[in-house]
Amino acid sequence: MNTLHVDVAIIGAGTAGMSAYRAAREHTENLVLIEGGHYGTTCARVGCMPSKLLIAAAEAAKNTHEAHRFGVRTAQVSIDGSAVMKRVRDERDRFVGLVIETVISWPLEHRLVGTACFLNAHQLQVGDHSIVTADRIVIATGSHPVIPEGWIEELDHRLVINDDIFDWDDLPASIAVFGGGVIGLEMAQVLHHLGVRVRQFGHSGAIGPLTDPSILNYGKALFTSEYSFAPDSQVVTVRRDGSGVAVTYNESGLAHSEHFEYVLAAVGRRPNLQGLGLEYSGLPIDHFGQPVFNRATGQIGDSHIFIAGDVSGDRSILHEAADSGRIAGDNAGRFPDIRVRPRRAPLGHCLQCSSNCSGRSHLSSAMQIRHRIYGW
Numbered sequence: 001m002n003t004l005h006v007d008v009a010i011i012g013a014g015t016a017g018m019s020a021y022r023a024a025r026e027h028t029e030n031l032v033l034i035e036g037g038h039y040g041t042t043c044a045r046v047g048c049m050p051s052k053l054l055i056a057a058a059e060a061a062k063n064t065h066e067a068h069r070f071g072v073r074t075a076q077v078s079i080d081g082s083a084v085m086k087r088v089r090d091e092r093d094r095f096v097g098l099v100i101e102t103v104i105s106w107p108l109e110h111r112l113v114g115t116a117c118f119l120n121a122h123q124l125q126v127g128d129h130s131i132v133t134a135d136r137i138v139i140a141t142g143s144h145p146v147i148p149e150g151w152i153e154e155l156d157h158r159l160v161i162n163d164d165i166f167d168w169d170d171l172p173a174s175i176a177v178f179g180g181g182v183i184g185l186e187m188a189q190v191l192h193h194l195g196v197r198v199r200q201f202g203h204s205g206a207i208g209p210l211t212d213p214s215i216l217n218y219g220k221a222l223f224t225s226e227y228s229f230a231p232d233s234q235v236v237t238v239r240r241d242g243s244g245v246a247v248t249y250n251e252s253g254l255a256h257s258e259h260f261e262y263v264l265a266a267v268g269r270r271p272n273l274q275g276l277g278l279e280y281s282g283l284p285i286d287h288f289g290q291p292v293f294n295r296a297t298g299q300i301g302d303s304h305i306f307i308a309g310d311v312s313g314d315r316s317i318l319h320e321a322a323d324s325g326r327i328a329g330d331n332a333g334r335f336p337d338i339r340v341r342p343r344r345a346p347l348g349h350c351l352q353c354s355s356n357c358s359g360r361s362h363l364s365s366a367m368q369i370r371h372r373i374y375g376w
Contacts, residue, residue: 002130004112006032008332009124009134011116011276013103014041015318016309017140019325020332021106024138027333032134034126036115039103040096042142042310043318046163050092051186054165057084058193079195081171092166118277121303136304136332139291140325141272143310147265148178151238158245159263162187171196172261176238176247179266180206180231185223187264192227199258201249202231203267238263271311281305288313296340298328306332319344 007028010020013035021033043049064077103111114127124132145161152159162183173196177188180202188200200223207219223229234250241259248257273289284292284301290313291300298306306328309321323343331338 003133004032004130005133006030007134008032008136008138008329009034009116009132010138010140010329010332011124012140012142012272012309012311013039014140014142014309014321015043016142016311016321016325016328017138018099018103019322020138020140020306020308020329021110023326023329024333025110026330031110031333032112032132033103033106033110034112034114034116034124034132036113036127039100041099043321044095044099045092046166048318049095050088050166051162051190053088053091054084054190054194055186057087058190061195062193079171081194082169084194085168085170088166115275117275118281120280121282121305136335137306138298138325138328138332139276139300139305139307139311140309140328141276141311143269143271143316145265146268146270148267151263151265155238155240155245155263158240158261159265161265165264173197174244174260175262175264176201176245176258176260177264177266178235178238179203179264179268180208180229181266181268182208184264184266187266188227188229189223197260199228199247199260200230201233201235201247202229203233205232207231269310269316271313273311295324296327297331297338298324299331299338304332304335 008024008031010017010024010031010033013033017033018041021031024031038045061077061079064074067074112126112130112132114129116124116126119125119131122133122135124134124137126132145163147159147161165187171191171194175191175196175198177184177198177200180200184200185208188198192198205216207216207223210216210219220231230251236248236250236255238245238247244259244261245263246257246259247263248255250256271290278285278291283303283305286292291307293300293307293312295312295314298308300307308324308328310316312324314320314324320343327341330341
């Protein structure tokens with residue numbers, strides 16, 4: 001068993017972890033970045049970057065279909081699914097490659113591969129090969145998609161998450177999308193415009209982050225006019241059926257059963273805390289199992305341990321992960337001199353609160369302004 005004593009140990013080499021590493025390195029060269037999976041970040045590998053490539057293809061297809069509205073006559077549109085997905089994979093791999101190049105350019109002694117688990121407040125076991133003793137620690141382990149209980153066993157390879165979509169060699173003929181959040185809406189629209197038969201099942205009438213009743217009603221009318229979308233669906237069963245999946249659901253008081261090639265689970269994401277051994281860290285934990293931290297400093301309680309990025313359960317957005325990583329890494333590096341660090345301007349400023357709130361209960365300023373101008 002190898003032993004290592006460092007000033008700062010950073011668990012996770014995603015967007016937040018990389019930012020934390022850069023910030024901590026301003027204060028010390030005695031640090032280590034621990035990664036138990038693949039280098040590449042969620043954003044570059046399975047998140048916003050490849051999804052925008054797919055959106056661009058869908059937008060091109062949609063614009064071609066609607067060109068006649070501008071007096072532009074086009075021949076029948078044909079979508080080559082394998083070509084669409086090859087471009088997505090090629091560009092995605094290029095993005096990931098750039099991130100990997102950055103990480104491997106850092107000193108070898110700063111990189112440690114393996115899954116980290118707390119042994120106590122200062123010690124981490126990494127894989128079955130190393131014990132790291134760290135004066136300060138940054139947790140930046142990211143998040144993972146939530147999959148309804150029993151679906152993995154029942155649906156097997158017919159169940160996909162958004163991570164899997166970007167590895168497809170071709171587009172499927174049909175897919176059932178579960179989840180009315182941002183990822184579900186994004187993937188459902190994209191696949192619909194690329195010629196895939198889509199039915200989306202929401203829950204409790206939710207549509208993305210919308211909360212204002214008039215905006216919510218407009219969103220429902222808009223999405224349901226484009227493809228089959230039930231924001232408040234009553235799904236009875238989801239089961240394997242021959243070469244695909246059969247979904248039984250109730251709609252307008254009638255029972256329906258429909259067959260799909262795949263099921264996409266897009267019902268949310270959960271912080272990667274399992275297996276970290278937080279029970280041995282002595283950290284304050286809330287009733288959701290989340291470490292209690294200060295988002296202005298990244299510090300958990302009054303400890304020497306900091307948290308950053310999606311694992312914090314705060315805002316799962318690339319620039320927020322980068323900012324929280326910078327804040328946590330800087331404070332871990334300069335500990336015990338903890339400083340409040342500003343983040344960049346938020347994408348949406350809450351008019352209802354007149355402050356940078358969490359955004360979970362209010363519309364963004366852009367949507368509120370649109371509502372006030374256009375009346376919907």
